[in-house]
Amino acid sequence: MGTTGQLSAVPEPKYWHLRTVLLRAIDSEFSTGQVLPNERELSARFGVARATLRQALDQLELEGRLVRRRGIGTLIAAPRVGVPVNRQEEGWPGTARNQAWRTVDCTTAPASAQLAKGLGIAEGATVHTVRRVRLVEGRAVASESLHVPAAALPHLPGFRAESDRARSVLRQLERLEVDGESRSVELGVAEAEQAALLERPPGAPVLVMTTQYASAGRLVALAVATYRADTCKLTFGEAGLVEVTPVGATAEVRTAS
Amino acid sequence: MGTTGQLSAVPEPKYWHLRTVLLRAIDSEFSTGQVLPNERELSARFGVARATLRQALDQLELEGRLVRRRGIGTLIAAPRVGVPVNRQEEGWPGTARNQAWRTVDCTTAPASAQLAKGLGIAEGATVHTVRRVRLVEGRAVASESLHVPAAALPHLPGFRAESDRARSVLRQLERLEVDGESRSVELGVAEAEQAALLERPPGAPVLVMTTQYASAGRLVALAVATYRADTCKLTFGEAGLVEVTPVGATAEVRTAS
DNA sequence: GAGTGGTCTAGACCACCGA
DNA sequence: CGGTGGTCTAGACCACTCT
Numbered sequence: 208m209g210t211t212g213q214l215s216a217v218p219e220p221k222y223w224h225l226r227t228v229l230l231r232a233i234d235s236e237f238s239t240g241q242v243l244p245n246e247r248e249l250s251a252r253f254g255v256a257r258a259t260l261r262q263a264l265d266q267l268e269l270e271g272r273l274v275r276r277r278g279i280g281t282l283i284a285a286p287r288v289g290v291p292v293n294r295q296e297e298g299w300p301g302t303a304r305n306q307a308w309r310t311v312d313c314t315t316a317p318a319s320a321q322l323a324k325g326l327g328i329a330e331g332a333t334v335h336t337v338r339r340v341r342l343v344e345g346r347a348v349a350s351e352s353l354h355v356p357a358a359a360l361p362h363l364p365g366f367r368a369e370s371d372r373a374r375s376v377l378r379q380l381e382r383l384e385v386d387g388e389s390r391s392v393e394l395g396v397a398e399a400e401q402a403a404l405l406e407r408p409p410g411a412p413v414l415v416m417t418t419q420y421a422s423a424g425r426l427v428a429l430a431v432a433t434y435r436a437d438t439c440k441l442t443f444g445e446a447g448l449v450e451v452t453p454v455g456a457t458a459e460v461r462t463a464s
Numbered sequence: 465m466g467t468t469g470q471l472s473a474v475p476e477p478k479y480w481h482l483r484t485v486l487l488r489a490i491d492s493e494f495s496t497g498q499v500l501p502n503e504r505e506l507s508a509r510f511g512v513a514r515a516t517l518r519q520a521l522d523q524l525e526l527e528g529r530l531v532r533r534r535g536i537g538t539l540i541a542a543p544r545v546g547v548p549v550n551r552q553e554e555g556w557p558g559t560a561r562n563q564a565w566r567t568v569d570c571t572t573a574p575a576s577a578q579l580a581k582g583l584g585i586a587e588g589a590t591v592h593t594v595r596r597v598r599l600v601e602g603r604a605v606a607s608e609s610l611h612v613p614a615a616a617l618p619h620l621p622g623f624r625a626e627s628d629r630a631r632s633v634l635r636q637l638e639r640l641e642v643d644g645e646s647r648s649v650e651l652g653v654a655e656a657e658q659a660a661l662l663e664r665p666p667g668a669p670v671l672v673m674t675t676q677y678a679s680a681g682r683l684v685a686l687a688v689a690t691y692r693a694d695t696c697k698l699t700f701g702e703a704g705l706v707e708v709t710p711v712g713a714t715a716e717v718r719t720a721s
Numbered sequence: 722g723a724g725t726g727g728t729c730t731a732g733a734c735c736a737c738c739g740a
Numbered sequence: 741c742g743g744t745g746g747t748c749t750a751g752a753c754c755a756c757t758c759t
Contacts, residue, residue: 218754220728223666245744256730258515261745266667270653277745278738287650392649393544393697394669396527408746409480410523412651412669440650443700475735477747502725513749518726534726535757665727 221255222262228253229263233272233283242280243273269412271437287440288343292416294388311338311350311404313373315357325419325429326356333357335376340404341432348439350404351432355380359427380420380428387421392441401433412436478512479519485510486520490529490540499537500530526669528694544697545600549673551645568595568607568661570630572614582676582686583613590614594630597661598689605696607661608689612637616684637677637685644678649698658690669693 243249250260264281267273274284314336323330334354341349353376360379395415402409413433420428434441500506507517521538524530531541571593580587591611598606610633617636652672659666670690677685691698 219666222728226667247744256732258731259729262728264745266653269651269669271651275745276738277736278743280744289648388701390700391546391697392671392700394526394528394651394671394693396523409476410483412526414649414651414671436651440648443647443649444645479747504725513751515750516748519747521726532726533757534755535724537725 222259222266225253225255225260225263226266229267230272233267237283239283239285241283243282245280268437274437284437287438288348289440289442290341290343290348290434291442292390293443294385307343308339308341308351310370310373311340313337313369313376315372318354318356322354322429325417326354327426328356328358335360335372337373337376341434346438347405347435349432349434350401351430353377354429354431355427359383359422359425383422383427385420385422385427389419389421390443391417394436395433397433405433405435407435407437414439414441416441479516479523482510482512482517482520483523486524487529490524494540496540496542498540500539502537525694531694541694544695545605546697546699547598547600547605547691548699549647550700551642564600565596565598565608567627567630568597570594570626570633572629575611575613579611579686582674583611584683585613585615592617592629592633594633598691603695604662604692606689606691607658608687610634611686611688612684616640616679616682640679640684642677642679642684646676646678647700648674651693652690654690662690662692664692664694671696671698673698 237243244252246257246260246264250257253260264273264275268275271287272284274282276282315333316336317331318326318328318334320330322334323332326334328334334356337353337355339351339353340347341351355376360376360383362379393415395413397405397407397409397411397413399409401413402411405411405413414436416430416432416434418428418430418432419426420430494500501509503514503517503521507514510517521530521532525532528544529541531539533539572590573593574588575583575585575591577587579591580589583591585591591613594610594612596608596610597604598608612633617633617640619636650672652670654662654664654666654668654670656666658670659668662668662670671693673687673689673691675685675687675689676683677687
């Protein structure tokens with residue numbers, strides 16, 4: 208005994224310790240938008256390899272505390288914006304005067320097996336798909352694919368320009384009196400296409416929200432929305448019982464011991 | 465011109481390309497629980513450094529497609545389980561015959577500034593905190609801190625054993641007729657303590673769900689729950705309009721082009 | 722002990738940004 | 741152009757698990 212004699216129960220990895228140190232520094236000594244020293248200097252200052260330092264920064268970026276911009280530097284991130292996902296706030300029926308969504312394109316095609324299952328229809332049935340981007344303060348925070356079976360929209364006018372068709376689909380949906388919805392949220396990463404729409408590199412973490420809309424007991428739409436996980440906090444429920452909860456996301460909520 | 469002459473618009477990083485290749489392989493050639501070849505062999509097979517291969521595996525793990533176990537290997541992950549977060553399903557009022565939650569401990573202490581703000585009470589006011597772990601099929605999927613101002617529980621009996629006090633707090637809350645809730649979900653990473661409860665290493669990605677419960681227009685509880693992002697998909701709303709939507713999390717929902 | 726994933730290093734080159 | 745973060749390499753050692 209004594210060869211590796213240590214009292215340290217589980218020697219914390221360097222990068223994790225570094226993360227903690229940096230997190231404290233961020234909380235106490237820096238403010239939003241401020242740039243950190245560059246990675247080469249930080250790694251030297253802490254006496255670790257650059258890769259190790261980067262591992263710590265990766266964590267903090269995942270937590271939404273840092274933003275790294277190629278060619279610029281590493282900045283302190285602004286607190287995440289709360290994005291309401293109520294049906295009303297979402298501006299979904301009510302497209303008219305809500306600038307929060309920008310339509311990208313609209314396609315009509317037979318449903319894939321996967322999509323058919325999600326919509327509860329037969330594979331190959333015709334489905335309209337509207338792709339939209341959600342904007343908050345001018346920045347893209349989410350991209351959504353809204354799938355609507357053609358069968359659910361009996362009165363859709365014939366051929367039109369793409370942008371017109373998108374509007375038609377949304378308006379028809381609005382008239383359908385959606386009376387129920389079922390949502391799920393999980394973690395994902397942005398594929399190339401999504402990433403481009405969200406102005407992020409491929410592989411960026413996203414919150415994938417899948418919503419089934421029902422009308423008169425039947426599914427009438429399936430929406431798959433990917434929200435930037437770095438900048439977004441999804442908010443549900445009766446809008447704002449009390450103002451946004453600023454309780455630390457990751458940091459534990461502690462009462463004095 | 466011609467010095468770096470390439471037609472490839474944006475040369476995809478190797479690790480991202482690798483991820484795509486591996487993802488296809490996972491989808492087509494492997495099934496849940498199966499183990500992949502080890503990292504050294506895979507990196508050799510693809511002709512990349514091990515670190516690069518690991519970067520690709522990191523992505524797939526974040527997407528919940530792989531599980532890596534030290535000393536064992538890299539396995540194909542089971543599909544994420546849908547975890548309902550309705551008030552009923554949550555077994556929150558209704559603690560009695562719901563085995564889904566296991567109480568860890570219960571403390572009573574003055575509220576920190578942060579916590580006070582989240583609860584809309586004065587800093588230093590007494591708050592009961594019940595920590596619980598949510599189990600699904602015997603596995604811990606979430607850990608929750610439920611904060612309840614003492615002022616909201618007028619009839620709480622005096623001193624008791626910790627486990628008894630936890631029960632009392634929950635039962636009192638149950639009688640309070642919660643009539644509203646406001647939730648938010650964001651991405652975080654597990655700190656040491658959470659990580660231990662969730663049987664995950666520190667830094668593991670989690671979905672942080674913050675819930676404010678109201679009764680008669682007043683906030684009566686604040687819950688901060690961290691769900692394992694690797695294995696969980698949070699499901700909201702009128703439980704199951706249709707069965708679970710198996711639409712790919714990250715994979716785009718595509719209609720034939 | 723043999724095999725696995727986890728951490729860490731020291732260095733290189735690239736892509737992007739601003740001056 | 742110089743400075744930044746992003747990618748990639750080849751190697752080392754550690755912690756863990758199973759046999």
